[in-house]
Amino acid sequence: MTEVGDILWEPTDGGLSGPLGAYLRAEGHGLGVTSTAYDDLYQASITKIGPFWRSIARFCRLAGDLGERELIGTLPDAVFFPDGFVNYAQEAYLRFRDPACIIRADESGLLERIEAHEFWRAVAQLAASLRTAGVEVGDRVAGYLPNIYEAVVGLFATASIGAIWSCTSPDFGVGAVVDRFRQIEPKVVLAVTEYRYGGRLIDRSTTLRAILDELPSVGTVIVAGSSAGMTSGPWRLVSFDEAIEGQQPLTFARVPFNHPLWVLYSSGTTGVPKAIIHSHGGIVLEHKKVLEIQNGITDGSTFFWFSSTGWMMWNFLMGGLLVGASIVLYDGSPGYPDLGQLWRLIDRAGIDFFGVSAPFLRSSQVGEVDPRLLIRGTSLRAIGSTGAPLTIDGFDWVYEHVPGSVQLISASGGTDVCTAFLGSSPMHPTRAGLIAARALGVAVAAFGESGTPVVGQMGELVITEPMPSMPIGFWNDEDRSRYHDAYFAQFPGVWRHGDWVTFYPDGSSIIYGRSDSTLNRGGVRMGTAEFYRVVEAIHGVRESLVIDTSALDRTGELILFLVLTPKATEDDVRQRVRTALREQLSPRHVPDRIFIVSDIPKTLNGKKLEVPIRRLFLGAKLAEVASSDSVANPQVLGEFEALARLPSS
Incomplete structure (x- = not known):
């Protein structure tokens, strides 16, 4: 019987042949790291914070200018690269080039590849249409969209202008969408009037009209697909196809490093959700680091994570463009026509990094899916699991039923930082029931009741030093009081995330769930x-x-x-x-x-x-x-x- 800590997979080359090894060779000496030990690099990353993040920018070929100053202040009010200028879309443009592509897939069996040059042409035209609609730096563009190509174009067109993106999935009800978008007052909404899920075509035209009625700031609505059921209103109606016509040049507005990029939201189950603002520079550095160096996703990779646009993992998936990877979009139910649908997609799209949720793996297990019968190719090298703790039973199931030598990466993070602060690396073995490692640049610990670090026992998960993708604030929280109360009220100057965790001496960990439950x-x-x-x-x-x-x-x-x-x-x-x-x-x-x-x-x-x-x-x-x-x-x-x-x- 498998026990906690049993090794299920090990790297064959020590994990040093990929981007992490190349980073160590190129940047380790400058950080004072003379060994090839991950823990030595980790310690440098959380003690030499500014130099570490500057080295990430250098290694991952950041085009922006970081300025002279690296970090000013401390938590909760630390500011990274206050003199820097960058643009999220431009950083992606310089890495996401042909032959990389965006692969569209859905539950009907569609599989379509859109080459990078065509994607950037569409981004340029949509950006021009947004400018025509009056969108300027700092304005908001909202999406009411499933995980489709149009949503990706919408994000990158918005970011290229220096405007701010925010998106929800069309399965959100009127109240949930209005509670989110009314806070940020979007000038333009990109939307669908229908979507497919579980084999059914679901009409959302009535819902969309009801949402727009509650958003008086909207002057233009851009509809992807059918506009049936949309009546005239106090806004201009444009089709997405019309909005991407033309041959306008692609331009990028360099904005301050800490300029808002997008707004994500807390769950909002018991009240108006918090509108969480992330920055261009913070997300660029964090996603370059976690995807390329931590997970080995780079030029030539094909990256997939099953997500709706309402979950931060969609934004995480978009980071694939920052490192030059092809990304796979899946629109629809993961269980239609059966639970083998996503597993079959691995071969069809040539996926090498397959990201899903722990509940999806559980559903596959209970549903008696056998990926050994569905995966015939050899592209798959890693499976990512997040959204809930993965049980030992889940680890066992993957290694009993997924063919090949696959690294299973159990990870934990949050919408608040739009990344994983616990996960793995190419150097770490997969051990049953454990999250393998602390992420580089994240000073994560467990605090006991006395507010001091504990090892080998359960405590509150905290972050003791700043990281770039921490929010720059909440929307409509000018004095930052709500932001401070959300994360820093219990341990002054220390971010309390709200999970129970145990850390072990080797840096591995177990997440036990929310500390408020x-x-x-x-x-x-x-x-x-x-x-x-x-x-x-x-x-x-x-x-x-x-x-x-x-x-x-x-x-x-x-x-x-x-x-x-x-x-x-x-x-x-x-x-x-x-x-x-x-x-x-x-x-x-x-x-x-x-x-x-x-x-x-x-x-x-x-x-x-x-x-x-x-x-x-x-x-x-x-x-x-x-x-x-x-x-x-x-x-x-x-x-x-x-x-x-x-x-x-």
């Missing part, structure tokens, strides 16, 4: 991920959610919700769950109540609603704990509301 049984704190590792390894369990209604002044209930696989027997699964938890965790972690439910409520980005469901069972009203527009499957909320009304055991 801790299970506290008899004084023993445990993250929910540790609980799920036991429960979701049990045959018959497809998915689970656990809450603890305890508080500081009283002991509450431990309540478990299970979604079963077909043909599973409720009583049998309940008994096996109780036995496994008693034996593998402790008797106090056996649930007081176990409910069988049809589905687990999740955010639009696929996160389990642990905290809102806990609040519901503590007596809050449904409307107070979750906005249906910000929940991927709002129909299941009524089921949980009814369960919350039942008397406790």
Whole structure:
């Protein structure tokens, strides 16, 4: 039986033959690193912060000017390269050139390659159309788009002008979109009136009109695909095809290093989402570093991450252009016509880095997908997994069912920094149940209750030194009070991310879930991920959610919700769950109540609603704990509301 830490994959060359090794040879000496040990490089990256990031720019061929000063101030108000000028789109243009391409794929079987020169032609024309619509440096352009080519063109055209991009997926409801876009007052909206998902064509024209009615700042609407159902309004309606006609030259506005690039959003399940602003320079440096040096994605790579435009991993995927890689866009359901769809795409598109979520790997496992029967080629070298902790069972499944010598990279990060601060490198083996390494340039640690670092025990995940892709602020937060409260209230001068984590002496780690959804049984704190590792390894369990209604002044209930696989027997699964938890965790972690439910409520980005469901069972009203527009499957909320009304055991 596989144990935590068992080695499942090792690099054959020490990981030094790719970009990481080349970086060490080119820049290590300047940072005082004389060995080839990753940990020596890591320590230099978090102690010689300014020189490290300047070396990243040099090695990854940054075109912008960083200026003389590297870093001024400290957290929470540190500023990188205050005299620098850069443009995100220009940095991509200088690396993303033919024969690199954008590969479009969808659930119908479409596979189309759009060469880099054609993409940049479209970017130039759309930028000209945006300028005609009055878009200038600092204006906002919003997208209501699935993961399609038009969204990529929209981002890079907007960035080329120095305007600010923000995007949501068309499965977001009216309230969720308005709560986001009304904050930033976009001048132009790029949108679709329909999209395909799960084999169905879903009309969004009525939703789009309702959204636009709430956004008086919009003067132009650019529609990709059909404009059926769109009536006239106080805005000009333009088709995307019309907007990219012509032969305008491609130009780039160099903007300050810390000029806003895009606005991302927190989940917004319980209120108006935070509008998180990232900078041109911060994202360029971070994505160049994490993709090329940390993950070996560069010129000649074909990079894929399954994501909607409403999840930060879409923005992460766009970073592939910054390092010259081809990127693969997938529009539609990962489970239609079956769960083998994305696995088959590996051969069809020649993917070498295949990024998905841990829940997708879990679905493939439970759905008895066998990638060995679906992958015949040899392009695949790495699988990325994020979005939730990956269980040992998940590690095992990948190495039992995915052919070839593939590096499995379990990673953790967040929308707040638009990257992973825990992951791996070409030098690290894959070890069961562990995240292999701390990312270069991220001074990440676990803090105990006393607010000091702990090793070998669970603590709050914190970042103790600045990194360039930390937000430059929240929208409409001029005094930065909301920004400070969100990350720095608990540990002054230290970023608290909100996850439980254990770090080991070798730099590996385990994420246990959100620290605001801790299970506290008899004084023993445990993250929910540790609980799920036991429960979701049990045959018959497809998915689970656990809450603890305890508080500081009283002991509450431990309540478990299970979604079963077909043909599973409720009583049998309940008994096996109780036995496994008693034996593998402790008797106090056996649930007081176990409910069988049809589905687990999740955010639009696929996160389990642990905290809102806990609040519901503590007596809050449904409307107070979750906005249906910000929940991927709002129909299941009524089921949980009814369960919350039942008397406790």
